[in-house]
Amino acid sequence: MTERLASIADPVADGLARGWKVIDGAALDHAQMVECDVAVIGTGAGGGVTAELLTRAGLAVVLVEEGPLKSSRDFKMREADAYPTLYWESAARKTKDKAINILQGRSVGGSTTVNWTSSFRTPPATLAFWRQQFGLVDYTAEVLDPHFAQAEARFHIQPWSTPPNTNNDLLKKGATALGIPVASMRRNVQGCWNLGYCGMGCPTNAKQSMLVTTIPAALDRGARLYTRTRALRFEFAGNRVARLICVALAQDGMTATPTTVSIRARHYVVAGGAINSPAMLLRSEAPDPYRRLGLRTFLHPTVISAALFESRVDGYEGAPQSVYSDHFLERDPIDGPLGFKLEVPPLHPVLFASTLYGFGPVHADLMRQFTRTHVQIALLRDGFHGDSRGGSVGLGSDGMPVLDYPLTPVVWDGVRRALLAMAEIQFAAGAKAVYPLHEQAEGYATVAAARAAIAQLSLRPLLTRVVSAHVMGGCGMAADERRGVVDGHGRHFQIDNLSVFDGSIFPTSIGANPQLSIYGIVGKLAGELAAQLSGGAAPVLA
């Protein structure tokens, strides 16, 4: 295997050797003044696709990324290295009341560098809701399908034909036994080694994240990239952005230094991801006459059920996600009781130990069963039911974002149904015991005991472990400025030369892992912008 490893190309190392213009903010010692056609804030799914398309149209692009530039050489499949380096807040970003733990990427490539590669087109029911409720008449499968197809070709999104690992297979086995349909994931990988460490950065560059695709393409076309540099705020002149003020971060990658990077551009694209993009606009005191900014931030609030099996599961090994079920999304109308998508997460010691309830001997006993533990997650589809309005982003005293996401009765109703559904599937797959992750729960040895206990659980914030790996909304799209922050082209309603191109423009959650929704929709919007600014034809990802 060592030979195979030695033969893995590191496109980032190669690009740097070729002379890419990458400036590490932490190494800057004097203020910078920069001019370009388009400044792009963020290098994740939205910023990456935008940067490739704009540079393909011949535009001069400057990218600003708050996290560091890391590549396959740095990815050692160790949580201790990966979480502090590649995630917001060491993979422990929390909502205001600390009740929801959020996994969000923070390095070049954003969350695409650390996601689990699951790829879904935006569900037609979600698009229909956007058309009906937000007037986004162009958001049809017919219009978007070519853009999804482009992204699928560019990022090698294909059915995963390798057999699922045991952790995924148990979801399939249990659901099938109960007559609940499951399906296989599509993944954005090429030559995947089936290692299972996607969440710590792909060590073999099989994952077709922005880090190895669009960002290198943009840098090869002359884009400049500032890393460890925080986009602080815009300065406005009338209804235009006059410049973007950034600050270089210190060696710790977190603390702001007095060194500024000031960027003047014809156009500005905010693509910092949900939570960060609205926070940046709030810091800028961007016009918000209808008080929409930061509102309707969605998380797919996710609850967890662990189950103990007789034989080994080894949930740390193999493609993390390859099987899912949409059965509980499709049972009720989209604006009815909250539906949920069933998936499994990878199991690694730090994330598992810190997520597991209890301490002392109880916790130690569960950890000793680590290799025989199978875990399911249920991702609740928020933002469709009238009482599911998501959270709102505000600013802390240090100017950093704080997401207030109240867990309301309509969410808890879904949580109880989800915990029950997962326990039933796990027993049907042969579980010896099922552990809903809740401070008051314990291991249940029979489906009857689990049912009775779940029916009685006191569902309130903190007691129930709730997590999220999907951040969406906060700069929502709509046909008119009373309902959204940007229009259906991602253009800011009040500021002429400003677009938002990332998951924050979604007016609801997606109801599926969001990366392909961002690639496809931003692919369309950034292509339109590139054509406008360059006067040429809309470029395509290639």
Added chain:
Amino acid sequence: MQRRTILRLSVLGAAVLGASAITLRLAGRRSPEAVRADASTVLRGAIPAILTGVLPLEGGANQAAREQALERTLAAIDGLPPATRAELDQLFGLLASHPGRWLAGLDWGNATPEQVAFFLQRWRTSSFDLFVVGYQAIHDLVLGSWYADPSSWDAIGYPGPTKL
């Protein structure tokens, strides 16, 4: 002792904690050394309770493992953003303070792991979110840091990352 502790963790307890938080805030920024000392005091007390069943039993090895757990937990805190660190400083400052120790019914330096476990268990399922948040912060930090280290993996059967 148990009954008294429960009574302390009442509305009155929450009020004391709130008042102490305000007092600490008014007292202004404390030195990094003072902050670290408070964190160490609380974590030295909490670690043997959180890691009961995990730490080696033999005296010397037990002591060394506890020190390692403390160092790793403090290092994990250093990796958090300034705003989160400030909140943790406040939590540890409170728990190490006179009102905090009274509230917990604990002298962190002299409490047995059983006494600390009793306190943590109360906070874990408290009806006051503030207490649950405090418990979960300590839980996540200590356990996450412990299992981040390869020396903990044998005990759970994790072979570590695939060798490339």
